[in-house]
Amino acid sequence: MGNLILKDIHTYFGTSHILFGISLEVRQGECVCLLGRNGVGKTTTLKSIMGLAESREGEITFDGKSLVGLPPYEIARMGVGYVPEDRIVFPDLTVRENLEIAAKPPLTADIPPWTANGIFELFPALKPLENRPAGYLSGGEQQMLTIGRTLMGNPRMMLLDEPVEGIAPVVVQEIVRKIRHLKELGLTILFTEQNIRFATDISDRAYIIEGGRVRYAGTMTDLEEQPDIKQKYLMI
Numbered sequence: 001m002g003n004l005i006l007k008d009i010h011t012y013f014g015t016s017h018i019l020f021g022i023s024l025e026v027r028q029g030e031c032v033c034l035l036g037r038n039g040v041g042k043t044t045t046l047k048s049i050m051g052l053a054e055s056r057e058g059e060i061t062f063d064g065k066s067l068v069g070l071p072p073y074e075i076a077r078m079g080v081g082y083v084p085e086d087r088i089v090f091p092d093l094t095v096r097e098n099l100e101i102a103a104k105p106p107l108t109a110d111i112p113p114w115t116a117n118g119i120f121e122l123f124p125a126l127k128p129l130e131n132r133p134a135g136y137l138s139g140g141e142q143q144m145l146t147i148g149r150t151l152m153g154n155p156r157m158m159l160l161d162e163p164v165e166g167i168a169p170v171v172v173q174e175i176v177r178k179i180r181h182l183k184e185l186g187l188t189i190l191f192t193e194q195n196i197r198f199a200t201d202i203s204d205r206a207y208i209i210e211g212g213r214v215r216y217a218g219t220m221t222d223l224e225e226q227p228d229i230k231q232k233y234l235m236i
C-alpha cells in the first residue's frame with residue numbers, strides 16, 4: 001500500500017491554468033523527488049494530490065482509489081500525509097501538545113502507531129523542547145515538528161514540500177538523514193526540492209518540472225549524467 005499515480009493532470013487556480021498534463025508515479029516504499037526552479041508547479045502538484053488545488057482533467061489514484069474531487073481531510077484519512085512549505089505549528093501549544101493533537105490511529109494494525117516519544121527518538125533535538133511553546137522554535141526545529149506532526153497521523157505516504165528550504169546546513173543533514181530513515185521504515189515519500197544536491201542523497205527517482213509540465217523522468221544516477229538537463233532546469 002502507498003502507490004500514487006497521477007495521469008495527465010490539469011490544475012487551475014481560478015482561471016489560471018497552472019499544470020499542463022502532469023503524469024507521475026510513486027510506488028510503495030519509493031522516495032521520489034519533484035525537482036524544478038521557482039514557480040514551476042511543484043507545490044501545485046502536491047496541492048493537487050491533497051485536494052487543495054482544483055484538477056479539472058486527469059486522474060489521481062492512491063492505492064487504486066481516485067482522489068480527484070475529495071476534500072483534503074478525506075485524502076489525509078486515506079493515508080496521505082502532507083508537510084506544507086509554510087511549516088505552520090500551533091505557536092501557543094507546547095511541542096508535545098502539537099504532536100499529541102495530531103495523533104490518528106493507523107489504517108492497518110500491522111504497523112505500530114507513532115507516539116510523541118517515538119517522534120522524540122526520531123528527532124532527539126525536540127526532546128528538551130517538549131514543554132516549550134512551539135512558537136519559540138527555530139526554523140529547523142519547526143520543520144522537525146511539522147514532520148513529526150504529520151507522522152502522528154500514521155500516514156502510508158508523505159508529501160513534503162521543500163523540507164530543507166531555508167534551514168541551517170547542520171539541520172539540513174539531520175532532516176535528510178531522517179527522511180532516508182522513514183523510507184527505510186517503509187513509508188512512501190514524494191518531496192519537492194529546487195536543489196539537486198539534497199535530492200540525490202535520498203531519492204530513488206526524480207521528475208523535473210518546468211512550466212507546469214514534466215520535462216524529465218528518470219533515476220538520480222541517470223540524471224547525474226545529464227549536465228545539459230541539470231543546467232537547463234535546475235539549481236546546481
Ligand SMILES: Nc1ncnc2c1ncn2[C@@H]1O[C@H](COP(=O)(O)OP(=O)(O)OP(=O)(O)O)[C@@H](O)[C@H]1O
Pocket residue numbers: 013016018036037038039040041042043044045194
Ligand atoms: N493560489 C494561487 N493563485 C494563482 N496562481 C497561483 C497560486 N499559487 C500558485 N500560483 C502560480 O502557479 C505557478 C506555480 O506555483 P507553485 O507554487 O506550484 O510553484 P513551485 O514550483 O512550488 O515554486 P517554489 O519553488 O517557489 O515553491 C506560479 O506561476 C504561481 O504564481
Ligand SMILES: [Mg+2]
Pocket residue numbers: 042043044085161
Ligand atoms: Mg513551492
